[in-house]
Amino acid sequence: MPKIVDPTERRREVVEAVFRVVARSGVAQASLRNVAAEAGLALGSVRHYFDSHGQLLTAAAREMARRVEARLLRRRDQVRPSDDPLQVAQEVAGEFLPLDTARADETAVWLEFVIAARTEPALREVAVELHDGLRTVAGLVLQRLGVDDPVETERLAALIDGLTLGGTLHPGRLRPPMIRAVVLRHLEDLCPKDTSARRKPGC
Missing domain, CATH: 1.10.357.10 (Tetracycline Repressor, domain 2)
Known part of the structure; x- marks a missing residue:
């Protein structure tokens, strides 16, 4: 059976990855690719929830x-x-x-x-x-x-x-x-x- 993914939990994992990347390397390094790697996810998985770098950063800032x-x-x-x-x-x-x-x-x-x-x-x-x-x-x-x-x-x-x-x-x-x-x-x-x-x- 395919693995059931909790969208809320997955978004949380991605946002946590954004925090870690930004804290370590700054906002400029928080690309979709780098965040996906930090979260241990495929780039497509991150794009499924966030269409752009700006949308990803905005979501993380609002979560903070x-x-x-x-x-x-x-x-x-x-x-x-x-x-x-x-x-x-x-x-x-x-x-x-x-x-x-x-x-x-x-x-x-x-x-x-x-x-x-x-x-x-x-x-x-x-x-x-x-x-x-x-x-x-x-x-x-x-x-x-x-x-x-x-x-x-x-x-x-x-x-x-x-x-x-x-x-x-x-x-x-x-x-x-x-x-x-x-x-x-x-x-x-x-x-x-x-x-x-x-x-x-x-x-």
């Missing part, structure tokens, strides 16, 4: 965005009213940062996609969505701390962008403990102590 969103939703569902808002804010921001092996690999691929989007029309729409999504989350994080300021939202998003870039390009110099410390210091600076030495409401 979906994974980050899923993590954020799980984090949201775990938050209790009694949780420290500052700690919650720090943890949510950390979902975008290279704080462990899995997230370091993810941010390396994310940066490759973002850089490629400058010249790859197929990736531009996804890159804009990722850009806007980060700023939406940054705004929600700050609202939880009692801060409603579009400038501060952009500043937090820019901080995360910078730490992602630095932590990915210079992992030996900008390590996870320092990344966490920078984020915490920034969030604490938004929550100055009042005269009774207590945090402002929400901080």
